[in-house]
Amino acid sequence: MSLIVHKYGGTSMGSIERIKNVARRIAKWQKAGYQVVVVPSAMSGETNRLLGLAREISDRADPRELDQIASTGEQVSVGLLAIALQAIGVKAKSYTGWQVPVTTNSAYTKARIESIDDARVRRDLAEGAVVVITGFQGIDAHQNITTLGRGGSDTSAVAVAAALKADECLIYTDVDGVYTTDPRIVPEAKRLEKVTFEEMLEMASLGSKVLQIRSVEFAGKYKVKTRVLSSLTDPEMPLAEEAASGTLITYEEDETMEQAVISGIAFNRDEAKITVAGVPDRPGIAYKILGPVAEANIDVDMIIQNVSHDGQTDFSFTVHRNELDKALDVLKSKVQGEIQAKAITGAKDICKVSVVGIGMRSHVGIASQMFETLAKEGINIQMISTSEIKISVVIDDKYMELAVRALHKAFGLES
Ligand code: ADP
Ligand code: ASP
Ligand code: MG
Numbered sequence: 001m002s003l004i005v006h007k008y009g010g011t012s013m014g015s016i017e018r019i020k021n022v023a024r025r026i027a028k029w030q031k032a033g034y035q036v037v038v039v040p041s042a043m044s045g046e047t048n049r050l051l052g053l054a055r056e057i058s059d060r061a062d063p064r065e066l067d068q069i070a071s072t073g074e075q076v077s078v079g080l081l082a083i084a085l086q087a088i089g090v091k092a093k094s095y096t097g098w099q100v101p102v103t104t105n106s107a108y109t110k111a112r113i114e115s116i117d118d119a120r121v122r123r124d125l126a127e128g129a130v131v132v133i134t135g136f137q138g139i140d141a142h143q144n145i146t147t148l149g150r151g152g153s154d155t156s157a158v159a160v161a162a163a164l165k166a167d168e169c170l171i172y173t174d175v176d177g178v179y180t181t182d183p184r185i186v187p188e189a190k191r192l193e194k195v196t197f198e199e200m201l202e203m204a205s206l207g208s209k210v211l212q213i214r215s216v217e218f219a220g221k222y223k224v225k226t227r228v229l230s231s232l233t234d235p236e237m238p239l240a241e242e243a244a245s246g247t248l249i250t251y252e253e254d255e256t257m258e259q260a261v262i263s264g265i266a267f268n269r270d271e272a273k274i275t276v277a278g279v280p281d282r283p284g285i286a287y288k289i290l291g292p293v294a295e296a297n298i299d300v301d302m303i304i305q306n307v308s309h310d311g312q313t314d315f316s317f318t319v320h321r322n323e324l325d326k327a328l329d330v331l332k333s334k335v336q337g338e339i340q341a342k343a344i345t346g347a348k349d350i351c352k353v354s355v356v357g358i359g360m361r362s363h364v365g366i367a368s369q370m371f372e373t374l375a376k377e378g379i380n381i382q383m384i385s386t387s388e389i390k391i392s393v394v395i396d397d398k399y400m401e402l403a404v405r406a407l408h409k410a411f412g413l414e415s
Contacts, residue, residue, distance in 0.1 A: 003035040003125070003166045007135065007157030010044035011174035012231035013077050016084075022172075023084035025235035026130055030090060032239050035125045037164060039135045039157040040081055042073025047136075047150070063108035067137070067147045070109075071097070074134035074153070082132050091129040095120065097137035097145070102156065104138035104146045111146035112214070113138055113155065116163035133160060154215035162222035169224050170246075171211065172231035177247035178203070178210055180413040181265040185404055190415035192263060194248045199263050199356055202390045206354040207268030216249070223251055261359035261366065262411040267404050268352045269397065271301060272324040273382070275316040276331065278342025281308035285339060289315055292334040298323045302352070302383045302394060312342075316383065318394065321348055350382065351400040354392040355407060367391050373410040379403055 006029070008022050022040070029036050041047075050069050054061045078094035085092035100120060104111035124131045135153025138146050148155050154171060161169035178200065179189040195203075197220045204213040210228060219226045229246025276289055286305065293300060303317040319327045324346045331344045360366050367384075370391055374381060379402065383394035395403055408414065 001033065001035055003037070003164055004029060005157055005161040005164070005166045005169045006036060006038045007153060007169065007171045008038065008040045008081075008231055009153065009171075009173045010041045010046070012172050013040050013042070013081070014044040016080070018231075019077075019080050019084050020087075021235045022081060022231065023088055023090070025172075025231070026085060027088055027090045028235065028239060030130060036130045037121060037125070037160055037166070038081065038130060038132045039153060039160055040074065040077040040132065041135050041153040042077055046073040046076070064144060067108045067111075067145050070147050071134070071137040071145050074136050078132045078134050085130055085132075091127070092132060093124050093129045094132040094134075096134045097156075098139035098143070100133060102133075102138035102159070104140055104148070106140040106142070106144065106146065108144075108146055110149040111138060111140065113148065113159045113218075116159060118163050121160075121164065148214070149212065151209060151212035152214070154212040155218060158215040158218040158222075158224050158226060161224045161226075162218055167225065169219070169226045171215075171226065171228045173210065173228060174230070174232060175210065175228075176230035176233075176245065178208070178228050178264075180263065181404055181408055182208065182210075182267070185267075185401055186265075186408050188414040189408065190413060192247050194250045195263060196358055197249055197251050198389060199358055200249050202354070202356045202387075203264050203266045206266035206356065206390065206392060207270070207352065208264070208266045219249060220251070225249075260357060260413075261363045262355050262357035262413065263359070264356050265404050265407050265411075265413070266354045266356060267400055268354075269400065270321055271318040271350065271352055271394075272321045272346055272348045273316055273318050273350045273394065274324070274327055274331065275314055275343075275345050275347070276335070276339075276341045277314045277345070278312050279315055279339050281311055281313040285313075285315065288339050289331070289335055290317070292330050293319075293327055296326060296330045298327050298330070302385050302392070304383045318350070318352070318383070324348065349397045350394050351397045352392050352394050353400065353403045353407065354390050355411065356390045358389050360389050360391075369410060370407060373406050374403060377402055377406050 082092040082094040135156040177191040183189045226249045301318045306314045379399045
């Protein structure tokens with residue numbers, strides 16, 4: 001018997017009416033002979049609401065307690081969905097992460113899944129039940145509830161699919177697939193029939209929030225057949241049509257795939273730029289600046305060191321916006337005096353825009369086409385980084401939408 005995992009995001013679970021539709025869709029799959037495990041998110045807005053309550057008390061709340069609170073959104077969702085299934089005659093049972101259990105490390109608010117015990121789930125499936133498991137959460141070795149980072153239900157679903165060796169993981173969301181860029185920013189964006197795992201990994205890591213990056217990593221590691229599709233279609237639509245809709249993540253470069261040079265444009269507003277100005281241009285300076293930042297467990301993304309004048313240079317890098325204050329504290333207390341930097345400043349008015357495509361490997365001139373397009377729009381590039389299949393630039397935040405639209409057009413991605 002085929003086993004399938006369905007994941008429903010916040011919008012898909014956003015109201016009682018929508019939850020009833022999700023139940024009807026699941027019932028259709030079960031009737032067609034599938035064993036179904038469902039991983040829903042909290043109802044849309046709920047995780048923000050819960051974390052907002054905590055923030056009303058303190059903006060430096062204990063991350064353990066934040067997870068304790070944030071995880072409850074999904075607990076409500078699984079219960080409601082199980083009731084909606086039972087109400088239409090489908091046997092269903094819901095579990096939280098700790099009941100399964102989904103075991104994670106102890107990194108509160110960004111925990112990583114370590115293992116999933118499938119015994120209970122398999123027993124229920126064998127008894128003909130649909131099993132509904134909370135997304136976004138797990139439990140650490142000391143019985144503390146953890147969460148997997150925002151958007152983490154995607155990762156829960158793919159990890160559950162990997163643990164159960166499911167035939168496919170279907171990520172139902174409020175768009176009907178992965179697009180060349182966020183269709184909310186560029187309405188002309190085109191849906192991709194298929195996207196290679198490597199491209200999806202880059203797009204997710206560069207800001208396309210349609211899938212959480214860890215879910216893509218899991219999918220790649222365990223070769224989980226994963227598809228992104230709409231939850232907003234008629235739940236009674238023919239199953240074969242639904243099963244072939246959306247965007248499939250592929251693991252081999254298939255000859256028949258149209259080999260677009262660029263398959264997508266991603267953008268990210270979550271970073272901030274730090275500049276350490278007037279530092280001596282000599283060996284060891286990058287280490288002296290970034291060593292303490294790394295020790296404080298702060299991830300650094302793009303880095304640039306400017307040319308030196310009179311033996312001095314400026315050194316800039318980006319970090320997640322949430323960690324800007326922490327990074328500035330570290331630099332001011334541990335670095336500034338030590339290296340005699342003239343000034344240390346942080347800026348949040350930046351964004352990162354990236355073009356992604358495996359076709360870049362066999363094409364030259366993509367970078368210059370990107371830079372020319374931005375130049376024509378009068379957009380200044382502050383930082384650049386490249387890999388084999390992507391080029392990213394940091395620009396002024398206020399030009400983000402303009403840059404994404406211009407690049408989308410310049411690379412011929414419009415439908
Ligand atoms: P869910 O609640 O189902 O997890 P998300 O809001 O996390 O949904 O992700 C879906 C959203 O991702 C879409 O509504 C869309 O605005 C956004 N998105 C960003 N980049 C892309 C892209 N390249 N293709 C499709 N959607 C994208
Ligand atoms: N509810 C969580 C969030 O809002 C997880 C998810 O939706 O995937 O981030
Ligand atoms: Mg999501």
